[in-house]
Amino acid sequence: MTPGAENAHMAETDATEAPDAYEALLDHYERIATLESAGNVLSWDQQVTMPDAGTPARSRQMSTLSGLGHELLTEADVSGWLDDLDGADLSGGRAASVREIRREHRRADRVPQDLIEEISGKSSEALPVWEEAKAEDDFDAFAPKLEELLELKREYAEHVDPDRDPYAVLFEDYEPYLDIGTAERILERLREELVPLIDDLKAADPDLADPFDGTYPEDAQEAVSREILDGLGYDWDRGRLDTSSHPFTSGNQFDCRITTRFRESDPLDALTATIHEFGHAQYTLGLPQDAFGTPLGQDRDLVVHESQSRFWENHVGRTGAFWEWALPAVREQFDGLADASAREMYEAANRIYPENLIRVEADELTYHMHIILRFEIERDLVRGDLDVADVPDVWNEKMEEYLGVRPDTDAEGCLQDIHWSHGAFGYFPTYTLGSVLAAQLDHHVRTDLDVDDLVREGEFDPIREWMGEQIHRHGCRYTTPELIEEATGEAFTADYFVEYASEKFGELYGV
């Protein structure tokens, strides 16, 4: 047999065998994805309901699940099926599924399973250590865990691609299709634009209202959160609202749960967190149910996810129209607000606090300086350009440089976020990129719908449906740039965010 004849035979075999390989690959992948979704339940439970002393067993459970998932993803059969499907003539949806599985397989295949299990186990161990270190303001207690996780994640990146910047490699775990170059360009653009804008706003001295100056019991705050979620259209048959130290959303298209937290003196904090997490949950609940366990039933990535939470939090929840709608609920549950107007609440919800130290309590605008700071620190940590021991000092210096304020404690500084205790390096930039995308989507949904009118009337269905149609239902059918192009007809851009921020805060602060 000549080489040419052999190739011809192989091509013929591919054409007839590819569908079988596709079915086998997808069946196999469904087990992996389902295992991962089971792990999400364990993680939710760990953060919401698990008793304190349950950690040792939970760590073992989580690392067993992630280890098995890794083994399944790297089985020789998977390479075989992917080889069979190489160049196969598949429909758009099938081609997308194969693209996503191939990408996941390649990354996993390069990383030894032992390392994956070790990272998962160390992350579970680190979580309660971080919680206690934060409670005790004791960075030294957390530092060894952080160092271990950094070392393991560097090792991970080295396995994926020893020739590339390890931070760029880690970033792709959260945002696979917008490269780190794009991320850096957008973060730099924002820094250039926002620092002078924030300076202008600080210099202005508007007389902004702040009617939320009392204390608001947890049960009243929870009642408001539930009423707002009802109004926005959260599907309680597929969700729950609980509390946790850091608000988060977890689940799948059948069961997607929100957490928030309540601070007596700051009812806007809980409300904002609730609406933010609603946006995440709405995305997950909008994924097609019949594609559960396949790439077409999975969220695109963290940037797109964050665009959904930020859209609802900022472009709906921080508008004047929103406060007109929410006014009766807020007045009913909270004492002392009978005379407060929607405009006053709008002003309170949108005033900026450059002196604030806590990212998750930051206003919409200065928030991004918190992200830029974290991005720079974690990038330098991963690259080995910064020692763990120096994190508190560098953190505090950057806070002073960007926002003119210096934390007194590490609990209010470099210990405030949960992410690094998960070994999540490269995650933070997705928050700002998500906000940028939210502004771009907001521009386009407002081209199609009168969003302010709808919000004012509490008619959120058309807005939810627009996002469902443009974003949610596609799962991973498109890459991120393709999805943005599909939804908006243009490439990813920071223009709308810059324009939106300048106009909104310019009006509010009279600059």
Add this chain to the structure above:
Amino acid sequence: MTPGAENAHMAETDATEAPDAYEALLDHYERIATLESAGNVLSWDQQVTMPDAGTPARSRQMSTLSGLGHELLTEADVSGWLDDLDGADLSGGRAASVREIRREHRRADRVPQDLIEEISGKSSEALPVWEEAKAEDDFDAFAPKLEELLELKREYAEHVDPDRDPYAVLFEDYEPYLDIGTAERILERLREELVPLIDDLKAADPDLADPFDGTYPEDAQEAVSREILDGLGYDWDRGRLDTSSHPFTSGNQFDCRITTRFRESDPLDALTATIHEFGHAQYTLGLPQDAFGTPLGQDRDLVVHESQSRFWENHVGRTGAFWEWALPAVREQFDGLADASAREMYEAANRIYPENLIRVEADELTYHMHIILRFEIERDLVRGDLDVADVPDVWNEKMEEYLGVRPDTDAEGCLQDIHWSHGAFGYFPTYTLGSVLAAQLDHHVRTDLDVDDLVREGEFDPIREWMGEQIHRHGCRYTTPELIEEATGEAFTADYFVEYASEKFGELYGV
């Protein structure tokens, strides 16, 4: 090489290689057991916290986990390691671990994985169907699910051993070492003894007190449950108390959770359920932590488990001494009981209700007639001697025959229990066998300790420690008959239960 020389060589190889095979087998088994413990978290969540519409994803998650566990247990390597360890000279603990893993492996190896996954998936599907059928009193709605599960479990038993009674085979999943013959003998002995005893008690007309004739708000009942659990020594760092439609206990030695339920008119129901589940949790929490994921860190079986729950429920919680201790807490939380005495509460907690229809609300004595009825029905269903469609009639006839009462609805009859919706056939007898073992253990703990004095003083530590020492810490080191022999110095016997029941209820009813 002569055969003799070859054997000598093999023996030598075994002696040196067996430890490696043991380590490999145990490492592998730990993954299986850890996967199973992860599945328990999913199951707890499904019954306690999961939103209603989450079932499709949860079913997939559960069947994926159980399928993977089955695959791991039946891998060729496992057979190889077990063969290597056949006849190896192992310590008692190691030999016990190998015995348990060998038994599990053999059973699993004979059952196709597809069938295991199907049973798991159908069980998850059946649960909400049963819940709704019970709520709607609609047996026909549940019947097809029951039929499917019976068919699948018959198929399962056939794979394990086609030559044996399928019910005997299924029973061994819950109680592997006391055979069905022992179970039947004990149930028959109890029926012979208890039916005339119950008749005598019914004929007697004592003036028993019943001070719990008011309504008791859920929060007061919960406060009592929590206070009693505090006093008994439940470790809240490793546990929680929640509510579910059927009380249950789930977890491991790091995290073992109780559920109960509250009925306004019957505070004894919740309290009894709470103490019962405390006994289960106490066993699980008493398993050695360093043996998590191995047979030595696992509970022996359901009979031993039930002996622990029944010991605390009946031999502690239904004693006069217990009510002397609990009196202040109950008086404080419940209105209208200021004048009630401990003796009156003792009488209320121990009066029998032969007319009661609900197993989990049954008194300590007539309870066993409920079990005998279920045992006979499920045995006949599994053997194919009874049609699913005839279950309601047969149930009602047996209730009339054994307890002189006939349910008006199937919700109060054959739909009342969760077990069959799990495909758990062969489970029910373990309740009564557990009670019988509880009485035997109670006799022996009272030989060593003055239990009544300790209970009266709220000093539960020595009692918990006795059970921990005799039962909990051993995990699966011994078979059930060995464990009973170790703890009591004698074989399993119903004598103590019969004696205890006759004396206690004889005194109470004056017969």
